Amino acid sequence: MKQMRLWFWILFLVFATNANAVTLSGGYGPHFMSIESYIDPSNSLSLSEVIENNDWQPQSNHFSLGYSNRTHWFKIELQNISNNVINPILWVSEAFLHKVVFYEQVNNQWQAFSRGLHLDVKYKDTLDTYPHLSVKLRPNEEKTIYVQLDGQLGVFAALLISSEKEFYAQVLKKSILFSSMIVALIMLSIFYLVLHIYLKEMSFIYYSLYSLSYSVWVALYNGLVPMFFNEWINNALYIFMPISFVFLIKFSQSILDSRLYYPRGHILLNLMIVLFVLVIVLIPVDLQTGFVLHNVLVTITMLVLIYLSFKSLARKERKINLYVVGLFAFFSGMIVLSMLYLGWLPYNVLTRNAPFPGSIIEFAFFAYLLALKMFQIQDEKEVANHNLVQTQTNNNLLLERQVLARTAQLEKMLKKQSALVNEYSNFISFITHELRNPLGIIKSQLALLRKESEKGINNCQNRINTMSMTTQRMEMLFDDWLISDKLENDLFSFEIQTFNLAEWLGSLEEMIKQIYSSHQFSFEKQAVTIHADSVLLKLALYNLVDNAVKYSPVGRKIHIKIVVTEINIFIYVEDQGDGVAQENVQKIFERFVRVDSDAYISGTGLGLFLVKKVMELHDGTVYVDQDYNEGSRFVLCFKRA
Numbered sequence: 001m002k003q004m005r006l007w008f009w010i011l012f013l014v015f016a017t018n019a020n021a022v023t024l025s026g027g028y029g030p031h032f033m034s035i036e037s038y039i040d041p042s043n044s045l046s047l048s049e050v051i052e053n054n055d056w057q058p059q060s061n062h063f064s065l066g067y068s069n070r071t072h073w074f075k076i077e078l079q080n081i082s083n084n085v086i087n088p089i090l091w092v093s094e095a096f097l098h099k100v101v102f103y104e105q106v107n108n109q110w111q112a113f114s115r116g117l118h119l120d121v122k123y124k125d126t127l128d129t130y131p132h133l134s135v136k137l138r139p140n141e142e143k144t145i146y147v148q149l150d151g152q153l154g155v156f157a158a159l160l161i162s163s164e165k166e167f168y169a170q171v172l173k174k175s176i177l178f179s180s181m182i183v184a185l186i187m188l189s190i191f192y193l194v195l196h197i198y199l200k201e202m203s204f205i206y207y208s209l210y211s212l213s214y215s216v217w218v219a220l221y222n223g224l225v226p227m228f229f230n231e232w233i234n235n236a237l238y239i240f241m242p243i244s245f246v247f248l249i250k251f252s253q254s255i256l257d258s259r260l261y262y263p264r265g266h267i268l269l270n271l272m273i274v275l276f277v278l279v280i281v282l283i284p285v286d287l288q289t290g291f292v293l294h295n296v297l298v299t300i301t302m303l304v305l306i307y308l309s310f311k312s313l314a315r316k317e318r319k320i321n322l323y324v325v326g327l328f329a330f331f332s333g334m335i336v337l338s339m340l341y342l343g344w345l346p347y348n349v350l351t352r353n354a355p356f357p358g359s360i361i362e363f364a365f366f367a368y369l370l371a372l373k374m375f376q377i378q379d380e381k382e383v384a385n386h387n388l389v390q391t392q393t394n395n396n397l398l399l400e401r402q403v404l405a406r407t408a409q410l411e412k413m414l415k416k417q418s419a420l421v422n423e424y425s426n427f428i429s430f431i432t433h434e435l436r437n438p439l440g441i442i443k444s445q446l447a448l449l450r451k452e453s454e455k456g457i458n459n460c461q462n463r464i465n466t467m468s469m470t471t472q473r474m475e476m477l478f479d480d481w482l483i484s485d486k487l488e489n490d491l492f493s494f495e496i497q498t499f500n501l502a503e504w505l506g507s508l509e510e511m512i513k514q515i516y517s518s519h520q521f522s523f524e525k526q527a528v529t530i531h532a533d534s535v536l537l538k539l540a541l542y543n544l545v546d547n548a549v550k551y552s553p554v555g556r557k558i559h560i561k562i563v564v565t566e567i568n569i570f571i572y573v574e575d576q577g578d579g580v581a582q583e584n585v586q587k588i589f590e591r592f593v594r595v596d597s598d599a600y601i602s603g604t605g606l607g608l609f610l611v612k613k614v615m616e617l618h619d620g621t622v623y624v625d626q627d628y629n630e631g632s633r634f635v636l637c638f639k640r641a
Contacts, residue, residue, distance in 0.1 A: 035059045035159065040071040047103055047110055047146060064156040064351075066343025067292060074147040074159060080137035089167040090145060091132035093352075094157040095223025098231070100131035103146035116150075117231040129171055129223040134164070152235070152288050154341030156352075178222040181356070185215035188363065192370065199377050206251035207370060213244035214359070235287045242276040242283070242294050245301060249273055252305050255323050255369065256312050265308045272301050295338050302331045319369050326365030333358025494617055495533050501562055501569065502527045504534060508541065516549045516558075524561030528569055531641050532618055540614040540622075541571065543607035544634045548575035552631060564640075571636040572625075579632050585624050611636075 037059035038050060045053075050073050065072060080086055092100055092115075099116040115131030137143060147159065162170065189211040196204035217240050219225050225234055249269050253259065258266035275297055283290035309324045336354035339345045502525035513521050541560075548558045552575040563570040580588065589612045608622075611634075615622045618638060625633040 034075075034077050035061055036075045037063070038073040038075070039068075040073060043069070043071045045071075047112075047148075050146065060346075061160070062158045062347045064154075064340055064343045064345060064347040065151075066154060067288065067341065068151065068155050069288070072149045072151075072155065074149065076145045076147065076159065077142065078135065078137060078145065078161070079142045080139060083139045085139065086137050087134055087164060088137065088161050089132050089134050089164055090147075090159065090161050091130050091167060092147075092149075092157045093130065093160055095129050095131075096151075096153060096221065097131065097149060097155070097157065098152045099148070099150040101148040102131075102133035103148070104133065104135065105144070110146075117234055120230060129175065132167065135161075153291050154343070156340055156343070156347040158347060174222065175224065178218060178224060182215045182219055182224070185211045185218065185363075188367070189215070195370075195374065199374065201373070201377060203251055203254040203373065204370065206247050206254060207366060210244055210247035210251055211363070213240045213247060216240035217244060236284045238287060238291065239280045239283050241291075242279040242297070245294075245298060246273050246276050249276075249301065249305075251366075252308075252323070252327070255319060256308055258308060261312070261315075262308055265304065268304060269301075272297060272304070276301075295341060298334060299338065302327075302334065306331060319372055322365045322369040322372070326362040326369070329358040329361035329365070330355075331358070494536070496531050497534055498529060498531050499534060500527060501525075501530045501571075504530075504537075505541075505560070505562065505571075508538065512542075512545055512560075516545065518554045519549055519552065520555065520557045522557060522559045524559070526562045526564050528562065528564045529641075530569055530638060532638065533614075536614045536617065540611045540636060541573070543611050544573040544636070547607055547634070548573055548577070548632065551575060552577035567640055569638040569640055571638075572633055573636075574628065574631065574633045576631040579629075580624050582626070585626070588624075589622070 035058070036056035038053055038056050040050070056075060059074065076090065078088075078090075090102065097116050099114070099118045102113040102115070103110050104113070105111075113133050115133075133145070135143065135145065149155065189208045192204045192208035192211070196202070196208060216237060220234065220237055220240075225237060229237075249272060253266060253269055256262070258269065276294075279290050279294045279297065282293065305327055306324075309320065309327055312320045313324060333355035336345065336351055340347060340351045340354070345351045505523065505525055509521075509523055545558065545560070552558065556576040558576075559572070559574040561572050561574075563572060589608050611622050615636060620636065620638045622634065622636055625635050
């Protein structure tokens with residue numbers, strides 16, 4: 001019930017202040033006999049044509065005509081009912097009108113007195129803030145004044161008549177009042193700019209720039225700019241309206257944490273920023289279209305912000321409560337002003353100044369909000385400093401533990417490196433031994449070949465075959481060495497091919513028998529297609545065969561066979577040696593590792609390591625079959641494609 005009464009009194013004040021006449025105060029007073037208005041649809045009628053027109057309509061001295069490109073004419077009849085000559089001033093209460101022309105009949109001739117933004121600044125002074133005309137009225141004289149009015153934005157104002165003293169007092173009072181407000185906004189902007197520099201908090205710089213942009217709009221709206229600049233500069237400065245809303249949106253996003261809590265709303269507000277930027281570009285080109293679009297965007301933006309702010313109330317944060325009150329106060333004033341621009345509300349002191357009480361409330365609550373945020377940031381800094389000290393203490397303790405752990409790790413690595421140096425030393429010895437043996441064989445074969453040649457014995461073919469097999473074993477030794485190093489450092493080019501495994505094994509059969517002629521070989525082949533690198537597979541097989549030859553007595557049989565199941569392909573290499581002890585099954589596949597039982601057998605410790613690496617590249621495995629009791633069975637296991 002109380003709210004209904006409040007709205008009733010507000011509406012009563014809004015409409016009751018729309019008077020039909022303004023009487024000159026003081027001991028004398030001409031008064032409006034009548035005011036009539038006429039809209040020129042062609043925007044081209046002359047004064048004489050307007051005077052002859054019969055379509056004049058009664059008009060209040062307060063008018064709100066909305067957005068209009070038409071020329072509006074007002075006919076004002078004045079009468080001096082006193083016995084004195086008076087010089088009242090007829091004036092228009094708004095300063096943002098494009099063109100105001102007063103027509104007065106002097107000596108039976110109509111004279112025009114042009115006012116408004118279209119005048120060059122050199123023809124203006126500080127008293128030309130509001131369009132006005134000084135009228136001379138003799139005792140009991142009646143006079144008709146015509147006023148031609150053109151506006152680019154919403155057309156609303158009041159036609160007032162005052163004494164010269166009262167007029168200048170009104171101009172001075174308004175100038176001081178709104179200049180003070182602008183100075184306060186600029187000081188507020190500078191204050192929050194300094195806070196931003198000190199605290200590095202973006203909400204302060206957004207609010208600072210918002211306040212600064214809003215102060216420019218206040219100056220434009222209240223006629224403090226036209227006296228200093230020409231119309232095109234004045235119109236261009238209207239870009240500060242959308243600029244102020246851009247920073248209001250950014251400020252609101254930072255206060256509401258919209259990116260975190262309302263990502264869709266945050267995206268929508270960013271879209272509104274883009275549209276406001278387009279308005280900023282449009283206003284210098286087409287002020288009226290840009291201004292209308294601006295008002296539409298303001299309405300949408302304020303609705304979105306109010307929705308998000310009311311939704312944020314559920315978080316029960318004090319800053320949100322302050323923000324909602326300030327925003328709602330500002331929004332209420334802006335809604336009234338927008339309706340006034342559209343011509344939906346009558347023009348009076350309440351509707352005309354509606355944004356300013358709301359703005360004062362908004363700035364007060366937002367300032368309080370930012371003060372809380374400042375204290376919050378200071379508290380957070382103190383907590384952060386405390387946590388930093390605690391963290392540094394913990395880090396020092398952690399660093400001490402890490403130094404101890406690192407020292408132990410380095411000692412372990414040093415031992416491992418020492419073991420690795422020993423392994424490499426042994427490897428060099430093995431390589432030297434492995435190279436010395438085949439080189440000795442080649443040297444002895446060449447010596448025997450020379451002696452047999454001197455004695456006329458022709459045994460070249462046997463000697464050449466022996467040297468050929470020896471060089472092939474040397475070649476395999478070097479391949480093991482080089483490819484092992486490439487595989488260890490991921491430098492080998494791995495190329496998958498598709499081929500018949502039985503045919504591939506058949507192509508190697510004769511070569512294996514020639515190289516290892518000291519043993520008997522049997523092959524059991526089963527046709528199957530395999531996807532593998534044939535070069536690496538050959539290297540793996542040769543190493544397993546070489547291993548079988550080394551660890552089985554001369555003349556014994558080595559069996560190589562292919563076994564195919566539904567999901568796997570196996571290659572078995574079986575020998576009739578002593579087998580592999582259980583404790584050595586995993587060790588033998590490590591690099592440079594040779595078990596104690598290998599001391600009497602030549603080798604580098606690379607072969608089985610290389611086989612393991614090859615199978616890992618093929619997503620396969622190599623292992624020793626412990627269920628095979630006739631010697632050793634090494635198995636290469638591949639997955640079927």
